[in-house]
Amino acid sequence: MEMLLNSTARGADPASLAALYQGIAMQSSSLHEYMCPQCGYINAIAGSEICNMYLAQYANCYSCDTKLEIVPADGMNEMINLVISEADEEALFR
Template sequence: MQSDDALEYMCPYCGTINNFLLKGVRDMYREKQEACSNCNRILSLTPAEGIGGSVNLIIDAVDSDKVIN
């Protein structure tokens, strides 16, 4: 895997395409929380190994009381 990969994902709320910067292996399997660039909802993003060296980005909604500041 390259040291820095830009991944695109679709917000499950509004459908906007956002970017996620993956900083190498150290970010794999570690949850990051980011806001959608359009609707500002907080999303949980977890990169995981996919088939053939690809990266799967697991996206989940974050309850407002579980946001990491």
């Protein structure tokens, strides 16, 4: 299951990612914001998009298009902390 989810996310093309962002924009009540470590742009992911705690998800920064790895982790008061890092580009495209 982990393998399947990861390969699906990595195979997403920019068009489908743009559609994903539009879907997120309509669900403003459950947005989780995270800052791009590359350019500092504040991206957002919907709570409904986070389905696997502690399992990395991938998204492109909306501003600089850097591929980001997002790992949801439990925070305080039932909040979700998002741990963001740059995905390994060479591994992704090899």
